[in-house]
Amino acid sequence: MTRGGKEASRGHEIAFRAGRILASLFVLAIWISASATGMLPGPVEVVAYLLSMEPEEVAPQVLKTLYNSITGFSLSFLASMVLGLLSHRLPLIKGFSEALSEIFNSTSALVWSLVLVATLGVLSPLPPILVVAAVTLPHVLTATVSALSSADPGLLEAVRSVGAKPSDEFFEVILPSSVPLLASASRVGLGTALRISVVAEAFGSSGGVGYMIIRSYNLADASGVLAWSLVLIALVLGLDQLVLKPLERRARRWLE
Protein backbone atom coordinates (compact mmCIF):
# COMPACT_ATOMS: atom_id res chain seq x y z
CA MET A 1 0.00 0.00 0.00
CA THR A 2 1.30 3.50 -0.82
CA ARG A 3 1.80 6.14 1.90
CA GLY A 4 -1.23 8.06 0.63
CA GLY A 5 -3.25 4.86 0.60
CA LYS A 6 -2.22 4.06 4.19
CA GLU A 7 -3.19 7.55 5.37
CA ALA A 8 -6.56 7.30 3.61
CA SER A 9 -7.15 3.89 5.18
CA ARG A 10 -6.19 5.23 8.66
CA GLY A 11 -8.51 8.22 8.16
CA HIS A 12 -11.29 5.82 7.20
CA GLU A 13 -10.67 3.71 10.32
CA ILE A 14 -10.70 6.78 12.62
CA ALA A 15 -13.95 8.04 11.05
CA PHE A 16 -15.49 4.58 11.42
CA ARG A 17 -14.58 4.41 15.14
CA ALA A 18 -15.87 7.95 15.66
CA GLY A 19 -19.18 6.85 14.06
CA ARG A 20 -19.45 3.99 16.55
CA ILE A 21 -18.81 6.30 19.53
CA LEU A 22 -21.34 8.78 18.15
CA ALA A 23 -23.99 6.04 17.95
CA SER A 24 -23.46 5.17 21.64
CA LEU A 25 -23.64 8.85 22.61
CA PHE A 26 -26.80 9.24 20.51
CA VAL A 27 -28.53 6.37 22.36
CA LEU A 28 -27.37 7.79 25.70
CA ALA A 29 -28.72 11.25 24.75
CA ILE A 30 -32.13 9.80 23.92
CA TRP A 31 -32.17 7.97 27.25
CA ILE A 32 -31.20 11.12 29.19
CA SER A 33 -33.88 13.13 27.33
CA ALA A 34 -36.53 10.48 28.07
CA SER A 35 -35.53 10.34 31.74
CA ALA A 36 -35.81 14.14 31.96
CA THR A 37 -39.59 13.76 31.51
CA GLY A 38 -39.62 11.70 34.70
CA MET A 39 -41.11 8.66 32.98
CA LEU A 40 -37.89 6.65 32.99
CA PRO A 41 -35.03 6.38 35.48
CA GLY A 42 -31.83 8.01 34.21
CA PRO A 43 -28.54 6.23 33.42
CA VAL A 44 -26.96 7.10 36.80
CA GLU A 45 -29.89 5.62 38.69
CA VAL A 46 -29.89 2.43 36.59
CA VAL A 47 -26.12 1.96 36.86
CA ALA A 48 -26.41 2.39 40.63
CA TYR A 49 -29.15 -0.28 40.63
CA LEU A 50 -26.93 -2.56 38.55
CA LEU A 51 -24.00 -2.13 40.94
CA SER A 52 -26.25 -2.97 43.88
CA MET A 53 -27.17 -6.34 42.35
CA GLU A 54 -25.29 -9.33 43.81
CA PRO A 55 -23.30 -11.46 41.34
CA GLU A 56 -25.06 -14.56 42.77
CA GLU A 57 -28.34 -12.93 41.75
CA VAL A 58 -27.25 -12.08 38.20
CA ALA A 59 -25.17 -15.13 37.24
CA PRO A 60 -27.93 -17.83 37.41
CA GLN A 61 -30.28 -15.68 35.31
CA VAL A 62 -27.58 -14.98 32.71
CA LEU A 63 -26.66 -18.68 32.59
CA LYS A 64 -30.32 -19.67 32.22
CA THR A 65 -30.75 -17.29 29.28
CA LEU A 66 -27.51 -18.50 27.70
CA TYR A 67 -28.63 -22.12 28.17
CA ASN A 68 -32.05 -21.44 26.58
CA SER A 69 -30.50 -19.54 23.66
CA ILE A 70 -27.68 -21.96 22.93
CA THR A 71 -29.86 -25.08 23.29
CA GLY A 72 -32.61 -23.60 21.10
CA PHE A 73 -30.12 -22.42 18.52
CA SER A 74 -28.35 -25.80 18.51
CA LEU A 75 -31.69 -27.51 17.84
CA SER A 76 -32.42 -25.23 14.90
CA PHE A 77 -28.83 -25.62 13.62
CA LEU A 78 -29.06 -29.43 13.77
CA ALA A 79 -32.47 -29.46 12.07
CA SER A 80 -31.11 -27.08 9.40
CA MET A 81 -28.09 -29.29 8.75
CA VAL A 82 -30.27 -32.39 8.33
CA LEU A 83 -32.81 -30.58 6.13
CA GLY A 84 -30.03 -28.79 4.22
CA LEU A 85 -28.23 -32.05 3.53
CA LEU A 86 -31.43 -33.78 2.39
CA SER A 87 -32.52 -30.74 0.36
CA HIS A 88 -29.25 -30.98 -1.48
CA ARG A 89 -30.29 -34.41 -2.79
CA LEU A 90 -34.10 -34.57 -2.66
CA PRO A 91 -36.37 -31.96 -4.31
CA LEU A 92 -39.24 -33.06 -2.04
CA ILE A 93 -37.26 -32.11 1.07
CA LYS A 94 -36.10 -28.90 -0.61
CA GLY A 95 -39.74 -27.89 -1.19
CA PHE A 96 -40.65 -28.98 2.36
CA SER A 97 -37.77 -26.94 3.85
CA GLU A 98 -38.61 -23.84 1.83
CA ALA A 99 -42.29 -23.93 2.80
CA LEU A 100 -41.41 -24.63 6.46
CA SER A 101 -39.04 -21.64 6.43
CA GLU A 102 -41.74 -19.40 4.99
CA ILE A 103 -44.34 -20.49 7.56
CA PHE A 104 -41.95 -20.19 10.52
CA ASN A 105 -40.66 -16.86 9.21
CA SER A 106 -44.19 -15.46 9.14
CA THR A 107 -44.93 -16.50 12.74
CA SER A 108 -43.88 -14.06 15.43
CA ALA A 109 -41.97 -14.95 18.58
CA LEU A 110 -44.99 -13.75 20.59
CA VAL A 111 -47.29 -16.29 18.92
CA TRP A 112 -44.78 -19.11 19.42
CA SER A 113 -44.38 -18.14 23.09
CA LEU A 114 -48.11 -18.08 23.78
CA VAL A 115 -48.83 -21.31 21.89
CA LEU A 116 -45.96 -23.21 23.51
CA VAL A 117 -46.68 -21.94 27.03
CA ALA A 118 -50.36 -22.84 26.56
CA THR A 119 -49.38 -26.29 25.31
CA LEU A 120 -46.52 -27.17 27.65
CA GLY A 121 -47.38 -25.11 30.72
CA VAL A 122 -45.78 -22.12 32.42
CA LEU A 123 -43.48 -24.23 34.54
CA SER A 124 -42.06 -26.27 31.66
CA PRO A 125 -38.44 -25.40 30.81
CA LEU A 126 -39.11 -26.16 27.14
CA PRO A 127 -41.04 -23.13 25.77
CA PRO A 128 -38.06 -20.67 25.74
CA ILE A 129 -35.85 -23.29 24.08
CA LEU A 130 -38.46 -24.24 21.47
CA VAL A 131 -39.35 -20.60 20.74
CA VAL A 132 -35.68 -19.85 20.06
CA ALA A 133 -35.47 -22.94 17.81
CA ALA A 134 -38.64 -22.01 15.90
CA VAL A 135 -37.71 -18.35 15.40
CA THR A 136 -34.09 -18.94 14.36
CA LEU A 137 -34.86 -21.98 12.16
CA PRO A 138 -35.88 -20.10 8.97
CA HIS A 139 -32.76 -17.89 9.02
CA VAL A 140 -30.39 -20.72 9.82
CA LEU A 141 -32.07 -23.09 7.35
CA THR A 142 -31.94 -20.57 4.48
CA ALA A 143 -28.28 -19.84 5.25
CA THR A 144 -27.47 -23.56 5.51
CA VAL A 145 -29.14 -24.45 2.20
CA SER A 146 -27.33 -21.60 0.44
CA ALA A 147 -24.02 -22.45 2.18
CA LEU A 148 -24.29 -26.08 1.16
CA SER A 149 -24.78 -25.09 -2.49
CA SER A 150 -21.83 -22.70 -2.47
CA ALA A 151 -19.13 -25.35 -2.97
CA ASP A 152 -16.70 -24.74 -5.83
CA PRO A 153 -17.76 -27.02 -8.75
CA GLY A 154 -14.08 -27.28 -9.72
CA LEU A 155 -13.20 -28.84 -6.36
CA LEU A 156 -16.17 -31.20 -6.59
CA GLU A 157 -15.02 -32.31 -10.03
CA ALA A 158 -11.44 -32.74 -8.75
CA VAL A 159 -12.47 -35.11 -5.94
CA ARG A 160 -14.84 -36.93 -8.31
CA SER A 161 -11.92 -37.45 -10.70
CA VAL A 162 -10.08 -39.40 -7.97
CA GLY A 163 -13.08 -41.55 -7.10
CA ALA A 164 -15.09 -39.60 -4.49
CA LYS A 165 -18.56 -40.96 -3.78
CA PRO A 166 -21.47 -38.55 -3.10
CA SER A 167 -20.92 -38.93 0.67
CA ASP A 168 -17.20 -38.10 0.21
CA GLU A 169 -18.20 -35.04 -1.83
CA PHE A 170 -20.45 -33.89 0.99
CA PHE A 171 -18.04 -34.41 3.88
CA GLU A 172 -14.81 -33.50 2.05
CA VAL A 173 -15.93 -30.54 -0.06
CA ILE A 174 -19.50 -29.33 0.45
CA LEU A 175 -19.45 -29.18 4.25
CA PRO A 176 -15.96 -27.65 4.64
CA SER A 177 -16.74 -25.10 1.87
CA SER A 178 -19.78 -23.95 3.78
CA VAL A 179 -17.92 -23.30 7.07
CA PRO A 180 -17.52 -19.50 6.58
CA LEU A 181 -21.18 -19.02 5.60
CA LEU A 182 -22.32 -21.25 8.45
CA ALA A 183 -20.15 -19.27 10.87
CA SER A 184 -21.73 -15.99 9.69
CA ALA A 185 -25.21 -17.51 9.98
CA SER A 186 -24.40 -18.77 13.47
CA ARG A 187 -23.21 -15.33 14.54
CA VAL A 188 -26.48 -13.73 13.43
CA GLY A 189 -28.53 -16.70 14.64
CA LEU A 190 -27.08 -16.77 18.15
CA GLY A 191 -27.56 -13.01 18.53
CA THR A 192 -31.18 -13.44 17.49
CA ALA A 193 -31.53 -16.44 19.81
CA LEU A 194 -30.48 -14.38 22.84
CA ARG A 195 -32.93 -11.60 22.05
CA ILE A 196 -35.76 -14.05 21.36
CA SER A 197 -35.15 -16.20 24.45
CA VAL A 198 -35.88 -13.24 26.74
CA VAL A 199 -39.30 -12.80 25.07
CA ALA A 200 -40.09 -16.45 25.66
CA GLU A 201 -38.77 -16.30 29.24
CA ALA A 202 -41.05 -13.35 29.91
CA PHE A 203 -44.09 -15.46 29.07
CA GLY A 204 -43.32 -18.88 30.35
CA SER A 205 -40.31 -19.45 32.51
CA SER A 206 -39.20 -19.35 36.10
CA GLY A 207 -35.86 -17.78 35.40
CA GLY A 208 -33.62 -16.02 32.92
CA VAL A 209 -33.00 -12.39 32.04
CA GLY A 210 -36.40 -12.13 30.29
CA TYR A 211 -38.13 -13.45 33.40
CA MET A 212 -36.31 -10.86 35.56
CA ILE A 213 -37.30 -8.03 33.18
CA ILE A 214 -41.00 -8.96 33.29
CA ARG A 215 -40.83 -9.54 37.06
CA SER A 216 -39.36 -6.05 37.57
CA TYR A 217 -42.06 -4.65 35.27
CA ASN A 218 -44.83 -6.37 37.24
CA LEU A 219 -43.36 -4.87 40.44
CA ALA A 220 -43.36 -1.43 38.75
CA ASP A 221 -39.58 -1.40 39.19
CA ALA A 222 -38.49 0.66 36.14
CA SER A 223 -34.83 0.72 37.25
CA GLY A 224 -34.91 -3.08 37.45
CA VAL A 225 -36.37 -3.34 33.94
CA LEU A 226 -33.60 -1.15 32.52
CA ALA A 227 -30.85 -2.75 34.62
CA TRP A 228 -31.75 -6.25 33.41
CA SER A 229 -32.08 -4.89 29.87
CA LEU A 230 -28.51 -3.58 30.19
CA VAL A 231 -27.44 -7.05 31.35
CA LEU A 232 -29.01 -8.48 28.19
CA ILE A 233 -27.31 -5.88 25.95
CA ALA A 234 -23.95 -6.60 27.61
CA LEU A 235 -24.53 -10.32 27.13
CA VAL A 236 -25.41 -9.98 23.42
CA LEU A 237 -22.52 -7.58 22.73
CA GLY A 238 -20.02 -9.58 24.79
CA LEU A 239 -20.89 -12.86 23.11
CA ASP A 240 -20.79 -11.23 19.67
CA GLN A 241 -17.58 -9.26 20.02
CA LEU A 242 -15.58 -11.65 22.20
CA VAL A 243 -16.65 -15.02 20.86
CA LEU A 244 -18.69 -15.01 17.66
CA LYS A 245 -16.91 -12.29 15.69
CA PRO A 246 -13.40 -13.77 16.22
CA LEU A 247 -14.77 -17.22 15.32
CA GLU A 248 -16.37 -15.85 12.15
CA ARG A 249 -13.11 -14.12 11.19
CA ARG A 250 -11.21 -17.35 11.71
CA ALA A 251 -13.74 -19.29 9.64
CA ARG A 252 -13.40 -16.82 6.76
CA ARG A 253 -9.68 -17.58 6.55
CA TRP A 254 -10.53 -21.29 6.20
CA LEU A 255 -11.02 -21.10 2.44
CA GLU A 256 -8.04 -18.91 1.61
Add this chain to the structure above:
Amino acid sequence: MAGVMLEVSSVYKSFSEPVLVDVSLHLNGGEVLGIVGPNGCGKTTLLRIMAGLESPDKGSVRREGKVGIVFQEDRLLPWKTLWENVALGLKYHGIRGEELTKRVRDYSSMVGLTDSDLSLHPRKASGGTRRKAALARALVLEPEILLLDEPFTGLDVKARTSLREALNWIWDEYGLSTVIVSHQLEELLPLADRVYVLTPKPARVAEEIDLRGMDLERRLERVKEALLRILSRSGTG
Protein backbone atom coordinates in the same frame (compact mmCIF):
# COMPACT_ATOMS: atom_id res chain seq x y z
CA MET B 1 2.89 -50.77 -23.25
CA ALA B 2 1.58 -51.41 -26.75
CA GLY B 3 -1.70 -50.80 -28.56
CA VAL B 4 -4.13 -47.93 -28.45
CA MET B 5 -4.79 -46.77 -24.88
CA LEU B 6 -7.42 -44.16 -25.66
CA GLU B 7 -9.49 -43.63 -28.77
CA VAL B 8 -11.80 -40.71 -29.50
CA SER B 9 -14.14 -41.44 -32.43
CA SER B 10 -16.19 -38.83 -34.30
CA VAL B 11 -16.92 -36.83 -31.15
CA TYR B 12 -19.38 -33.94 -31.38
CA LYS B 13 -20.07 -31.64 -28.42
CA SER B 14 -22.15 -28.50 -28.20
CA PHE B 15 -22.83 -25.99 -25.40
CA SER B 16 -25.53 -23.85 -27.05
CA GLU B 17 -23.08 -23.69 -30.01
CA PRO B 18 -20.87 -26.47 -31.40
CA VAL B 19 -17.51 -26.77 -29.60
CA LEU B 20 -16.14 -30.02 -31.04
CA VAL B 21 -17.11 -31.37 -34.47
CA ASP B 22 -16.24 -34.86 -35.67
CA VAL B 23 -13.06 -35.11 -33.60
CA SER B 24 -11.22 -38.42 -33.90
CA LEU B 25 -7.81 -39.15 -32.41
CA HIS B 26 -5.95 -41.85 -30.54
CA LEU B 27 -3.24 -42.24 -27.92
CA ASN B 28 -0.82 -45.12 -28.27
CA GLY B 29 0.65 -46.99 -25.30
CA GLY B 30 3.67 -45.24 -23.75
CA GLU B 31 3.21 -42.21 -25.95
CA VAL B 32 3.11 -38.51 -25.06
CA LEU B 33 0.47 -36.85 -27.17
CA GLY B 34 0.12 -33.10 -27.49
CA ILE B 35 -3.08 -31.25 -28.38
CA VAL B 36 -2.61 -27.70 -29.60
CA GLY B 37 -4.93 -25.13 -31.07
CA PRO B 38 -5.97 -21.49 -30.82
CA ASN B 39 -7.15 -20.18 -27.43
CA GLY B 40 -10.71 -21.16 -26.58
CA CYS B 41 -10.99 -23.69 -29.40
CA GLY B 42 -12.24 -26.50 -27.15
CA LYS B 43 -9.02 -28.28 -26.09
CA THR B 44 -10.05 -28.47 -22.43
CA THR B 45 -13.53 -29.74 -23.33
CA LEU B 46 -11.90 -32.46 -25.40
CA LEU B 47 -9.67 -33.41 -22.48
CA ARG B 48 -12.64 -33.51 -20.11
CA ILE B 49 -14.47 -35.80 -22.54
CA MET B 50 -11.38 -38.04 -22.66
CA ALA B 51 -11.39 -38.15 -18.84
CA GLY B 52 -15.09 -39.04 -18.74
CA LEU B 53 -15.96 -35.84 -16.86
CA GLU B 54 -18.09 -34.72 -19.80
CA SER B 55 -20.14 -36.87 -22.17
CA PRO B 56 -19.99 -36.31 -25.93
CA ASP B 57 -23.31 -35.51 -27.66
CA LYS B 58 -22.28 -37.83 -30.48
CA GLY B 59 -19.36 -40.19 -31.01
CA SER B 60 -17.53 -42.31 -28.47
CA VAL B 61 -14.43 -42.54 -26.27
CA ARG B 62 -12.70 -45.87 -25.57
CA ARG B 63 -10.25 -46.05 -22.66
CA GLU B 64 -7.98 -49.02 -22.03
CA GLY B 65 -7.23 -48.44 -18.37
CA LYS B 66 -7.64 -46.00 -15.51
CA VAL B 67 -7.41 -42.30 -16.28
CA GLY B 68 -5.76 -39.68 -14.08
CA ILE B 69 -6.28 -35.99 -14.78
CA VAL B 70 -4.41 -32.89 -13.63
CA PHE B 71 -6.43 -29.71 -13.97
CA GLN B 72 -5.02 -26.37 -14.98
CA GLU B 73 -6.04 -24.71 -11.68
CA ASP B 74 -4.57 -27.41 -9.36
CA ARG B 75 -7.93 -27.69 -7.57
CA LEU B 76 -6.43 -28.69 -4.23
CA LEU B 77 -8.71 -28.59 -1.19
CA PRO B 78 -7.55 -25.46 0.69
CA TRP B 79 -8.41 -26.83 4.13
CA LYS B 80 -6.20 -29.90 3.71
CA THR B 81 -2.42 -30.18 3.65
CA LEU B 82 -0.71 -31.24 0.43
CA TRP B 83 -0.19 -34.68 1.98
CA GLU B 84 -3.93 -35.02 2.63
CA ASN B 85 -4.70 -33.78 -0.87
CA VAL B 86 -2.38 -36.34 -2.45
CA ALA B 87 -3.90 -39.10 -0.31
CA LEU B 88 -7.53 -38.22 -1.19
CA GLY B 89 -8.06 -40.74 -4.01
CA LEU B 90 -6.43 -43.55 -2.03
CA LYS B 91 -8.82 -42.95 0.86
CA TYR B 92 -11.80 -43.02 -1.51
CA HIS B 93 -10.59 -46.37 -2.85
CA GLY B 94 -10.32 -47.81 0.67
CA ILE B 95 -6.50 -47.78 0.77
CA ARG B 96 -5.25 -46.87 4.23
CA GLY B 97 -2.43 -47.41 6.70
CA GLU B 98 1.05 -48.32 5.52
CA GLU B 99 0.04 -48.79 1.89
CA LEU B 100 -1.40 -45.26 1.80
CA THR B 101 1.68 -43.75 3.47
CA LYS B 102 4.02 -45.60 1.14
CA ARG B 103 2.16 -44.59 -2.01
CA VAL B 104 1.82 -40.94 -1.00
CA ARG B 105 5.53 -40.79 -0.08
CA ASP B 106 6.70 -42.65 -3.23
CA TYR B 107 4.66 -40.67 -5.75
CA SER B 108 5.29 -37.36 -4.01
CA SER B 109 9.04 -37.87 -4.06
CA MET B 110 8.73 -39.01 -7.69
CA VAL B 111 7.36 -35.58 -8.63
CA GLY B 112 9.91 -33.83 -6.40
CA LEU B 113 7.85 -33.03 -3.30
CA THR B 114 9.63 -33.16 0.06
CA ASP B 115 8.07 -34.05 3.42
CA SER B 116 8.13 -30.38 4.40
CA ASP B 117 6.27 -29.47 1.15
CA LEU B 118 3.65 -32.09 1.97
CA SER B 119 3.01 -30.60 5.41
CA LEU B 120 1.97 -27.26 3.88
CA HIS B 121 -1.54 -26.08 3.12
CA PRO B 122 -2.01 -25.04 -0.54
CA ARG B 123 -2.09 -21.30 0.33
CA LYS B 124 1.41 -21.59 1.82
CA ALA B 125 2.87 -23.54 -1.12
CA SER B 126 4.33 -22.08 -4.32
CA GLY B 127 2.55 -22.51 -7.68
CA GLY B 128 5.05 -25.17 -8.77
CA THR B 129 4.67 -27.15 -5.53
CA ARG B 130 0.88 -27.03 -5.81
CA ARG B 131 1.02 -28.25 -9.41
CA LYS B 132 3.29 -31.13 -8.38
CA ALA B 133 0.87 -32.04 -5.58
CA ALA B 134 -1.98 -32.10 -8.11
CA LEU B 135 0.16 -34.36 -10.31
CA ALA B 136 0.97 -36.65 -7.37
CA ARG B 137 -2.74 -36.77 -6.47
CA ALA B 138 -3.45 -38.19 -9.93
CA LEU B 139 -0.41 -40.53 -9.96
CA VAL B 140 -0.99 -42.24 -6.58
CA LEU B 141 -3.96 -44.04 -8.12
CA GLU B 142 -1.53 -45.54 -10.65
CA PRO B 143 -3.44 -44.62 -13.80
CA GLU B 144 -2.60 -46.13 -17.17
CA ILE B 145 -3.50 -42.88 -18.92
CA LEU B 146 -2.52 -39.41 -17.68
CA LEU B 147 -4.27 -36.27 -18.91
CA LEU B 148 -2.62 -32.89 -18.26
CA ASP B 149 -4.47 -29.62 -18.88
CA GLU B 150 -2.07 -26.72 -19.45
CA PRO B 151 0.42 -28.10 -16.91
CA PHE B 152 2.94 -25.25 -17.30
CA THR B 153 0.55 -22.29 -17.24
CA GLY B 154 1.11 -19.84 -14.39
CA LEU B 155 4.47 -21.32 -13.35
CA ASP B 156 7.80 -19.48 -13.34
CA VAL B 157 10.81 -20.77 -15.30
CA LYS B 158 12.26 -22.69 -12.35
CA ALA B 159 8.95 -24.40 -11.55
CA ARG B 160 8.38 -25.24 -15.24
CA THR B 161 11.85 -26.81 -15.51
CA SER B 162 11.35 -28.78 -12.33
CA LEU B 163 7.91 -30.05 -13.46
CA ARG B 164 9.28 -30.98 -16.89
CA GLU B 165 12.09 -32.97 -15.23
CA ALA B 166 9.58 -34.78 -13.03
CA LEU B 167 7.40 -35.67 -16.04
CA ASN B 168 10.41 -36.86 -18.05
CA TRP B 169 11.45 -39.08 -15.16
CA ILE B 170 7.96 -40.59 -14.89
CA TRP B 171 7.82 -41.29 -18.63
CA ASP B 172 11.32 -42.83 -18.65
CA GLU B 173 10.50 -45.04 -15.65
CA TYR B 174 6.90 -45.98 -16.35
CA GLY B 175 6.20 -45.13 -20.00
CA LEU B 176 2.88 -43.65 -18.89
CA SER B 177 0.58 -42.85 -21.84
CA THR B 178 -0.07 -39.13 -21.58
CA VAL B 179 -2.12 -36.44 -23.29
CA ILE B 180 -1.03 -32.84 -22.76
CA VAL B 181 -3.23 -29.92 -23.74
CA SER B 182 -1.13 -26.77 -23.94
CA HIS B 183 -0.79 -23.52 -25.78
CA GLN B 184 2.84 -23.18 -24.62
CA LEU B 185 4.56 -24.77 -27.60
CA GLU B 186 8.08 -24.24 -26.21
CA GLU B 187 7.14 -26.33 -23.18
CA LEU B 188 5.02 -28.94 -24.91
CA LEU B 189 6.96 -29.79 -28.05
CA PRO B 190 10.19 -31.06 -26.43
CA LEU B 191 8.03 -33.58 -24.53
CA ALA B 192 5.50 -34.75 -27.13
CA ASP B 193 5.88 -37.67 -29.54
CA ARG B 194 2.92 -36.60 -31.65
CA VAL B 195 0.57 -33.62 -31.77
CA TYR B 196 -2.91 -33.00 -33.04
CA VAL B 197 -3.52 -29.44 -34.23
CA LEU B 198 -7.11 -28.29 -33.77
CA THR B 199 -8.96 -25.60 -35.73
CA PRO B 200 -10.55 -22.54 -34.04
CA LYS B 201 -13.99 -23.19 -32.49
CA PRO B 202 -15.76 -25.43 -33.38
CA ALA B 203 -12.65 -27.57 -33.09
CA ARG B 204 -11.87 -30.19 -35.69
CA VAL B 205 -8.60 -32.05 -36.08
CA ALA B 206 -6.75 -30.05 -38.74
CA GLU B 207 -3.49 -31.94 -38.70
CA GLU B 208 -1.67 -34.80 -37.02
CA ILE B 209 2.12 -34.35 -36.80
CA ASP B 210 4.59 -37.05 -35.77
CA LEU B 211 7.43 -35.22 -34.04
CA ARG B 212 9.72 -38.18 -33.47
CA GLY B 213 13.12 -37.76 -35.04
CA MET B 214 12.82 -33.96 -35.25
CA ASP B 215 14.93 -31.53 -33.24
CA LEU B 216 13.15 -28.84 -31.20
CA GLU B 217 13.63 -26.14 -33.85
CA ARG B 218 12.06 -28.31 -36.52
CA ARG B 219 9.20 -29.33 -34.20
CA LEU B 220 8.40 -25.68 -33.45
CA GLU B 221 8.60 -24.78 -37.13
CA ARG B 222 6.25 -27.61 -38.19
CA VAL B 223 3.59 -26.92 -35.53
CA LYS B 224 3.71 -23.13 -35.98
CA GLU B 225 3.31 -23.57 -39.75
CA ALA B 226 0.27 -25.78 -39.17
CA LEU B 227 -1.26 -23.27 -36.74
CA LEU B 228 -0.66 -20.36 -39.13
CA ARG B 229 -2.20 -22.36 -41.95
CA ILE B 230 -5.43 -23.10 -40.07
CA LEU B 231 -5.67 -19.56 -38.70
CA SER B 232 -5.27 -18.01 -42.15
CA ARG B 233 -7.78 -20.51 -43.57
CA SER B 234 -10.32 -19.57 -40.87
CA GLY B 235 -9.61 -15.86 -41.34
CA THR B 236 -8.60 -15.27 -37.69
CA GLY B 237 -4.85 -15.15 -38.23
